[in-house]
Amino acid sequence: MRSTLADIAREAGVSSATVDRVLNNRSGVKERTRDIVIDTARRLGYLDTPVGAANGGGRVQLDFILPAGTNTFIANLQQQIELQASGRPDLDVRIHSVEGFNPDTLAAKLHELHGRTMGVGVIALDHPTVREAMRSLAAYGVPIVTLASDILHVPRLGYIGIDNRAAGRLGGYLLGRLLGQGGRRKIALFAGSLSYRGHEEREMGFRHVIAEEFPHLEVVELREIRDDRTRALNEARALLQRHPDLSGIYNIGAGNSGIGEALVESGMAHKVIFVGHELTDYSKHLLLNGTLDAVIDQNPRVEAREALSMLSRSVRGEPIEYHPPRLQVIFRENIPED
The missing domain is CATH 3.40.50.2300 (Response regulator)
Structure with missing residues (x-):
């Protein structure tokens, strides 16, 4: 029998109205109270738990949100994420393509992942609706990494990309x-x-x-x-x-x-x-x-590797090691081999 808002409120020591505000991502609740409510809701089975250890050590569900379009670098990054994830039986990776220059579409996709993911990688526009969507997802305990382009003043796990x-x-x-x-x-x-x-x-x-x-x-x-x-x-x-x-x-x-x-x-x-x-x-x-x-x-192979590593280690509660991609200048005379 599924727990109710009243059950969560009783266990968390707060009112049902506070639980309702937290679970519907409304303002007016202190961060510490929000954390207590979300942890209680997960413990009682009201919310899916985005933590690998609580999932019996099974596969880690990760989601990447990338802009659609003709950007070849993005296509190469997506290909690298898919390729490297295919060699990781511990990971279940989904990639979502959204309109690259529409913040509302990106924010909607972030909201859509509530309760459905354990970690998110995103190339994100720096826009208020996107920042709020990231804060809301992070409030549920979902680690987020920004790729290629960073966003400041949001509770992200880290930025993976060049300076x-x-x-x-x-x-x-x-x-x-x-x-x-x-x-x-x-x-x-x-x-x-x-x-x-x-x-x-x-x-x-x-x-x-x-x-x-x-x-x-x-x-x-x-x-x-x-x-x-x-x-x-x-x-x-x-x-x-x-x-x-x-x-x-x-x-x-x-x-x-x-x-x-x-x-x-x-x-x-x-x-x-x-x-x-x-x-x-x-x-x-x-x-x-x-x-x-x-x-x-900037090497998309390195960025894909670091994103998968950082998110999966965070989900499992393991120490995070980060080896950032380096800037490289390429001329006609030093084009690297594939």
């Missing part, structure tokens, strides 16, 4: 050094969306190093392309028409293939210094033909 501000500074330094001196030069930025903290941090780092060390470079435009190849192609075409004397491009996010196509068709592929992120099949091709000059890479 994006440092990556932006590195992008600016590469572009400045490759362009060299020679009077005022125009450069432009492309970003997926500055709603991702990671992209915002890269822009910040880039602008700072340009201002500090390469003041002769002028950022003439910043275009958000939603990590979409077609949008990147159209925006790059328009940019090159407006600025035929453009000297450099730094692409903060995805869409290198679209920008590269615009550079090639305009005849400016070997005139514009182009620095981007993530080593994919597309960016390899652009490096080899000289359209893309340098790629700042």
Whole structure:
């Protein structure tokens, strides 16, 4: 016979109204009281227990929420999570694709996982509805890790990814050094969306190093392309028409293939210094033909490994070991083997 709200209230030493507020994620309850109510509800069988030890040491259910779309890095990350999870019989991993730039859709998916998961990995927009959804899920004892782009001031287990501000500074330094001196030069930025903290941090780092060390470079435009190849192609075409004397491009996010196509068709592929992120099949091709000059890479294999390890260890109450991915600059001459 299933326990009732009154049973939980009696065991937790609180009112039924307080139990109702906690279980329906409403405000007005102290965190300590919320923890007591949730623990009591689990103990009485009212809530599913997201703890591996209480599950008889069985498989750990993990869920990953990734943005849908044409971002090749995200596709490679998903592939690595699936591949590595397939070799872990102790894990049961589900991957959910959601509209990448819609915070309400992402928040709804996080709420949907209440009572159905033991740990969550997410590439998340930094938005109030998303932060609240993460807090609500964490209040149920579910460990959460952010991937590739972090969110601060939420009860996450950890962030798995590169230092994006440092990556932006590195992008600016590469572009400045490759362009060299020679009077005022125009450069432009492309970003997926500055709603991702990671992209915002890269822009910040880039602008700072340009201002500090390469003041002769002028950022003439910043275009958000939603990590979409077609949008990147159209925006790059328009940019090159407006600025035929453009000297450099730094692409903060995805869409290198679209920008590269615009550079090639305009005849400016070997005139514009182009620095981007993530080593994919597309960016390899652009490096080899000289359209893309340098790629700042973060290894999706490492990020998948660390996410699976951190979440599963947390669920089982084991010590967490974290080995963060490192920034790597790749040119045509040092493209790694697959």
